[in-house]
Amino acid sequence: MIETYIFVATYFYHYLLIAILGVIAVIFACTPLAIAWVLAPKKPGKTKNESYECGIESKGDPWMQFKVQYYLYALAFVIFDIEAVFLYPWAVAFTGVGLGGFIAMSVFILILVESLIYLWGKGLLEWK
């Protein structure tokens, strides 16, 4: 009973650290913006709103339309991301699964590598 309590307490303690880190990260990113917003003098003028020396005037909508072929890269990314997710429990349990687990995971990865080779063979990995 007491062991369970200690386990749960350490579990949440670790995630508490991550949560605190997250909060600090948000504060760290937002504070300079907020300070600039408070302290900076606001006197907008016509010349001030123009782009300053760097680059040319932008034309049209900044949201541009992509070619449909690029969607394939996003889909391939999702597929291999899911593969990575399955590596996580395997890595955690690595000491306990033995040779069988190693073989199982190798076959899993080989099947997916095979689909990557297929993409390569079809010439779909070239960014055109």
Add this chain to the structure above:
Amino acid sequence: MPWIAPEILLTALACVLLLVEAFAKPCPRLIGFVTLAGIFAAIGITIATPIASEFYVAPWGGLYCLDRPAQFFKVFFLVTAALVTWISLAADEESLPNRGEFFVFPLLTAAGLCLLASTMDFMVLFVALELVTISFYILVAYQRTNAIALEAGVKYLILGALSSAFLVMGIAYTFGITGSTQFVEIGRAIGHGPLPLGLKFGLLLIIFGLGFKVAAVPFHLWAPDVYQGAPTSITAFLSVGSKAAGFILLMRVLYTAFGSAAAFATWIPMLSVLAALSMLLGNLAAIPQRNLKRLLAYSSIGHSGFMLIGIIAQIRTPGLAISVFIYLITYLLANLAAFLVIAVASKTIRGEQIHQYAGLWQRSPVLAASLAIALVSLAGIPPTIGFIGKLSIFGAAWQSGLYPLFWIGVVSAVAGLYYYLGVVKAMFWSEPLDNTPIPACLCTKALLLVLSGLTLLLGFWPQGLQHLVRIVQS
């Protein structure tokens, strides 16, 4: 490992063919023939594998079993996959893009279906079912440039994803209450007590999900559009393979996991409603159809209803539903012959409307005769095997005292005669639109002869069928 040898063979072949296709770019027909050879090898291995004396296969206790029904269904699925590949080769669907990859999907689907025949665990069931369904999503939408095919693909994808969500939700409820995903363990956890309400809810959701797979009313809405829009060979695969998979899963889940008397009292009313609605709506909605593939879609909904009766009727006898096995054999022979004829004929007549089949007898006697035998068998008229199938279903219903379902079934079967024979009448006694003969290659004719021959032979000699089924039962 010999137990899952067919699955391993099929998937390994699929992976090799993919690489060959990507790098060597061979003739697509060659890939098709290799696929066919691989499936035949898998059939051989499945038949040759001895059934283990213990029920379960050792390394995965409780996940995977290889009993006679599993073996029967594996052979059933593999024969279907082989015939589907054959139909695709015979139809020579040149319009399909990426023809080489097209033959890889039946291999993956067949591997998934074989796994489904043996699964005794909800986890394995779900991933194998998803493998099958995802392959089907792609196959249905294969003719991307065709608007009807695209509509079919999108409809199948959205409704299929919805049904998978229902299924997995039901599995989650079942797991949460019984604490296991294995069918036998679930059955043990339920015991003989009453079913908790949460478990009833889970059962309902699982039946939703599987009802979609067998296209039972009210989960049939996808079927007509998808059957019409998909390539003909894939329609054949969906109507036979996907449906039979739904039935073996229903049998495994309902008899093994939910096999107590209290569970029967829960799912029998649900399935009875599904069966009655499927039979009536399938057979009545088929009557006004003018497109032959759409007509067969509604007819397949009706056949699902008949087979659901078989599942309900068999609960009082031990073992899996024998009448469903017989019915599935009749359904396989007739349906695949019909779709083979449609695939070959639509090369010449460019369409699937029934009026385009008028006078088919004068244009190609072999195709017309085969299609007529297939339709007569689907209608369940005596000299064919279809009659034996209907007889065994209705006999089981009568013996189990399911009189309302029996009479609804008889009325629906009589309604079914009207539209099946309407097509036969159009083929034999109507004037053809044009008299150009429809060519069919020798292998197609031979295959049609075999399918029609078996349909008639087993109709005259039902002892052969009974003998086969008795082997399965033992």
Add this chain to the structure above:
Amino acid sequence: MIIAFSILSVIAVISALLAVRLRNLVHATLTLMAFFVALAGLFILLMAEFLAAVQILVYVGAVGILILFAIMLTQQVTGNVKEHIEAHGALWGLAGATAVLLTLLLPAILKTALPLQPVVETIDPSVRALGLNLMSPYAIALQVIALLLTAALLGAVVIAISPEKSEEEKKS
């Protein structure tokens, strides 16, 4: 615990509402990703670490990108279309959802004596237990997942590539 739960649920509900209501699709996607992060936090509170990892890696990382890609493929991104979609069935939908909740889900949850058997207590939700199960008895499911992913990728290829393009490649 309660504080963390309240903060995460407030973030989840607000970002989910924003994801539905915002007119700019890109902003809607970003709030949806915020919702996924909050959900991952809730999973951690339930001690389901693997689900939280999946939520972050797959949903925030991959599915969010996928949705952004899909939006960029379409033309009307900013949603400055004047016509307003009338939500006629909103009340009926709300009534239906409430009815399902009250008549089916709530009684099902309340009346069921959990767990049915003490087996539930022996289930270990840790990532290590998951890994052990996935490698030994469920190895077959793992391989089927690999095949499923291959099939999905293959499907994306054969449906996304137009036949004209592959013919061009053959010529070149």
